Amino acid sequence: MERLLNDQIVKQIEGAFHQLKQPVQMLFFGSGKDCEYCADARQLLEEVAAVNDKISLKIYDIQTDKDIAEKYNVDKFPAIVIAAKDSEQISNLGIQFSGVPSGHEFSMLVNDLLLVSNRDSGLSPAVREFLKNLSQPVLLQVFVTPT
Numbered sequence: 001m002e003r004l005l006n007d008q009i010v011k012q013i014e015g016a017f018h019q020l021k022q023p024v025q026m027l028f029f030g031s032g033k034d035c036e037y038c039a040d041a042r043q044l045l046e047e048v049a050a051v052n053d054k055i056s057l058k059i060y061d062i063q064t065d066k067d068i069a070e071k072y073n074v075d076k077f078p079a080i081v082i083a084a085k086d087s088e089q090i091s092n093l094g095i096q097f098s099g100v101p102s103g104h105e106f107s108m109l110v111n112d113l114l115l116v117s118n119r120d121s122g123l124s125p126a127v128r129e130f131l132k133n134l135s136q137p138v139l140l141q142v143f144v145t146p147t
Contacts, residue, residue: 004040005047016110017052020117024055025085029062029069030078041078041100048109055113056085072096082112084119 005013028045030038042059049057062069062077072081072092082095093116101109115121123131 001043003047004044010047010051013048013051013110016114017054019114020052020054022054022117022119023085024113024116025083025090026055026057026113027060027068027072027081027083027090028057028078029060029065029072029074029081031062033063035077037100038078041080044100044102044106045080048113054117080109082109082116084116 026045026049028042030042032038045057049055060068062074062079069075069079072083074081074096076098078099080097080101081092082097084091084093095112095116097105097109099105121128
């Protein structure tokens, strides 16, 4: 199978991943049935995980691993969860992609891996304080479509 990431992109990712501090767990949820983009999404994640040993990848089938999908609030596929990994403890930080993160979304995937690895959102103290004072859950979803 032909690689999705060429040598130039891999070198750029290697450079960015020098900033990784803590391990990150990527969780991929796909399906062997009726999933046009699952193979591409999985291959992309496998190639990204191969770049640095602080990035690991677990593969799940959304139908046979329903309990795990529910635990991570995954209801679409292909889906990618970016989680913090501390030894065997996986912490869901709510970062999730649906579909194949290509184009601009690929740079966001790399950025999210860095954020999770550094265990810091980069939010200002004022924003952090505002978020602490929220009294109800907030669901924030960002939808992107290529043009």
